Amino acid sequence: MANGSLRPTVRIAGHAIHPIVIPVPIVCFVAALLTDILYWGTARMMWADFSAWFVTIGLIFGVIAAIIGLIDFFGDRDIRDLPQARFHMTANVVVLILALLNTLVHSRDAWTSVVPGGLILSTLVVVILAFSGWMGWSMVRNQGIVTDTRARERERATMTGARP
Amino acid sequence: MSAPIRRSRSPWPTLACASALLLAACGDDGGGDPMKQIGANPTLPEPKQYLFPPIHVPSMTGWPEGQSPAVSQDLKIEALATGLQHPRSLYVLPNGDILVSESKAPNPAQPRRPKDLVMGWVEKMATSAGDTGPSNRITLLRENENGHGTALRTVFIDHLNSPFGVTLVGNDLYVAATDAVLRYPYTDGETEMKDPGTTLAQLPGGPIDHHWTKTLLASPDGGRLYVGVGSNSNITENGMEAEQSRAAVLEIDRSSGHSRIYADGLRNPTGLAWEPKTGMLWAVVNERDELGPDLVPDYLTSVKDGGFYGWPYSYYGQHVDPRVMPQRPDLVAQAIPPDYALSSHVAPLGLAFYDAEGLPDRYRGGVFVSEHGSWNRKVLNGYKVVFIPFRDGHPDGAPQDVVTGFLDSHDDARGRPVGVAIDKSGALLIADDVGNTVWRVSAAQQVSEGR
Numbered sequence: 001m002a003n004g005s006l007r008p009t010v011r012i013a014g015h016a017i018h019p020i021v022i023p024v025p026i027v028c029f030v031a032a033l034l035t036d037i038l039y040w041g042t043a044r045m046m047w048a049d050f051s052a053w054f055v056t057i058g059l060i061f062g063v064i065a066a067i068i069g070l071i072d073f074f075g076d077r078d079i080r081d082l083p084q085a086r087f088h089m090t091a092n093v094v095v096l097i098l099a100l101l102n103t104l105v106h107s108r109d110a111w112t113s114v115v116p117g118g119l120i121l122s123t124l125v126v127v128i129l130a131f132s133g134w135m136g137w138s139m140v141r142n143q144g145i146v147t148d149t150r151a152r153e154r155e156r157a158t159m160t161g162a163r164p
Numbered sequence: 165m166s167a168p169i170r171r172s173r174s175p176w177p178t179l180a181c182a183s184a185l186l187l188a189a190c191g192d193d194g195g196g197d198p199m200k201q202i203g204a205n206p207t208l209p210e211p212k213q214y215l216f217p218p219i220h221v222p223s224m225t226g227w228p229e230g231q232s233p234a235v236s237q238d239l240k241i242e243a244l245a246t247g248l249q250h251p252r253s254l255y256v257l258p259n260g261d262i263l264v265s266e267s268k269a270p271n272p273a274q275p276r277r278p279k280d281l282v283m284g285w286v287e288k289m290a291t292s293a294g295d296t297g298p299s300n301r302i303t304l305l306r307e308n309e310n311g312h313g314t315a316l317r318t319v320f321i322d323h324l325n326s327p328f329g330v331t332l333v334g335n336d337l338y339v340a341a342t343d344a345v346l347r348y349p350y351t352d353g354e355t356e357m358k359d360p361g362t363t364l365a366q367l368p369g370g371p372i373d374h375h376w377t378k379t380l381l382a383s384p385d386g387g388r389l390y391v392g393v394g395s396n397s398n399i400t401e402n403g404m405e406a407e408q409s410r411a412a413v414l415e416i417d418r419s420s421g422h423s424r425i426y427a428d429g430l431r432n433p434t435g436l437a438w439e440p441k442t443g444m445l446w447a448v449v450n451e452r453d454e455l456g457p458d459l460v461p462d463y464l465t466s467v468k469d470g471g472f473y474g475w476p477y478s479y480y481g482q483h484v485d486p487r488v489m490p491q492r493p494d495l496v497a498q499a500i501p502p503d504y505a506l507s508s509h510v511a512p513l514g515l516a517f518y519d520a521e522g523l524p525d526r527y528r529g530g531v532f533v534s535e536h537g538s539w540n541r542k543v544l545n546g547y548k549v550v551f552i553p554f555r556d557g558h559p560d561g562a563p564q565d566v567v568t569g570f571l572d573s574h575d576d577a578r579g580r581p582v583g584v585a586i587d588k589s590g591a592l593l594i595a596d597d598v599g600n601t602v603w604r605v606s607a608a609q610q611v612s613e614g615r
Contacts, residue, residue, distance in 0.1 A: 052279065
């Protein structure tokens with residue numbers, strides 16, 4: 001398994017798109033957990049409304065990230081063979097299923113849109129995201145998935161004969 | 165490295181199971197028999213909460229040429245006026261002229277959460293088909309002497325803010341727009357209001373105006389006005405601060421314009437009337453949604469001064485709603501169970517006691533209730549006008565179907581009944597806001613002539 005040879009299929013101007021999109025759902029799902037906790041503590045509908053937007057927007061961008069991620073996964077045999085990639089993908093698909101359930105639970109009215117089901121789902125989503133995000137980063141860090149091929153080429157040009 | 169092993173680690177079987185579970189969670193929930201939820205002691209199942217609450221919004225088709233709702237053999241029904249713009253409520257003036265409130269919902273508030281966008285679309289589907297013309301006005305109809313059709317039809321008051329209730333006290337005509345009670349000087353026989361009117365009292369209106377119809381009724385002595393004001397949410401999801409003076413019957417002093425809460429905890433009291441024998445105030449009330457196809461039954465009830473009827477904290481007395489926080493056990497303990505359940509999601513929007521002559525004797529002293537019809541249960545319920553007999557000032561017996569056939573054989577809605585009123589000759593008038601028609605139901609034979 002050659003370090004630095006793995007190229008995501010979906011790129012624009014050499015940049016992998018998947019890592020550009022994933023911060024949106026990550027921020028949204030973490031924020032939803034925080035606003036769920038605030039609603040749990042205060043019973044003020046404003047926080048539950050924030051949560052509903054966060055889980056919905058997180059889900060939409062999560063689906064976009066997932067589509068790109070799946071293309072990257074199936075588009076490169078070597079990426080497909082990485083155990084981290086499989087864990088990363090499985091965990092993120094679970095996150096999206098839970099986020100879909102969470103969006104539906106958050107579309108209920110008032111207290112039971114958050115307590116207890118929404119709060120539990122928001123917590124699970126963040127815990128699994130932490131795990132899968134760590135897997136994703138480890139792929140870039142340790143397995144050499146190239147998230148910016150141009151930068152990589154510039155790097156190679158300056159580092160003579162470092163070609164793996 | 166072998167392909168079969170890799171396939172066995174594939175996440176897809178797990179995902180398929182998870183999706184199946186997700187679908188199972190929204191499985192069949194057609195609900196039970198509505199007849200078990202009629203009368204003083206309705207059967208109340210345990211509340212359920214859904215990922216996808218059951219809904220069934222029928223297509224709104226309008227009436228094909230020459231078609232009309234169905235009535236029993238000793239009654240006849242005919243269109244008094246067609247081509248109206250979303251007629252919602254009816255008021256009969258002393259000279260027999262009929263005022264029709266043609267009204268559309270006010271502009272929706274800014275969406276507060278993603279669900280508001282979806283519900284806006286559902287509500288658009290559930291309102292009348294193809295009425296894009298001018299509305300928000302009161303149209304005057306004058307019946308022909310022979311009772312067939314109208315001799316005159318004029319726009320009586322135009323450019324109102326989503327009007328609903330109308331009532332006359334002496335020469336003062338009151339109109340309940342969605343945000344205020346307006347007063348106009350009326351002279352007998354007038355067909356077009358020239359006076360711009362004045363505001364008697366403000367009512368809870370926008371920016372959020374979830375249940376926007378304001379029902380209006382004058383006290384028998386004319387001193388006070390009663391206004392039915394609906395809640396500003398299904399179940400407090402727009403915040404308690406949005407519920408000031410809502411889910412209540414307000415009493416307005418006619419001389420000063422001061423108002424007070426006469427009774428509250430009534431989620432959406434869309435029809436108000438005086439019971440003729442006892443003089444008690446009665447209301448039809450639309451109860452909360454999304455607890456299941458058989459919760460919560462809408463109802464007909466007497467309304468006591470100072471009475472609390474549960475919303476939002478509880479329903480049917482002490483059944484606590486889990487969605488309301490903070491809870492109020494002190495108020496739940498006081499909640500009065502309503503008198504007569506009409507079954508769940510029928511959406512009663514009008515009521516009229518029958519104290520006239522002209523219709524068969526069985527209707528004397530009882531009440532007509534229009535059921536606009538359900539959208540939040542899979543098996544449709546309502547979509548008819550029923551009659552509930554009264555004895556000694558209280559409901560006595562099961563509701564009888566009076567006007568049916570608003571749904572066709574495909575469960576498409578040709579019409580939906582809203583306001584009901586009794587005309588000068590004792591015929592029953594029904595505003596149909598999908599068929600855009602006012603229907604008139606009279607006796608098939610002239611029974612009144614034999615009296």
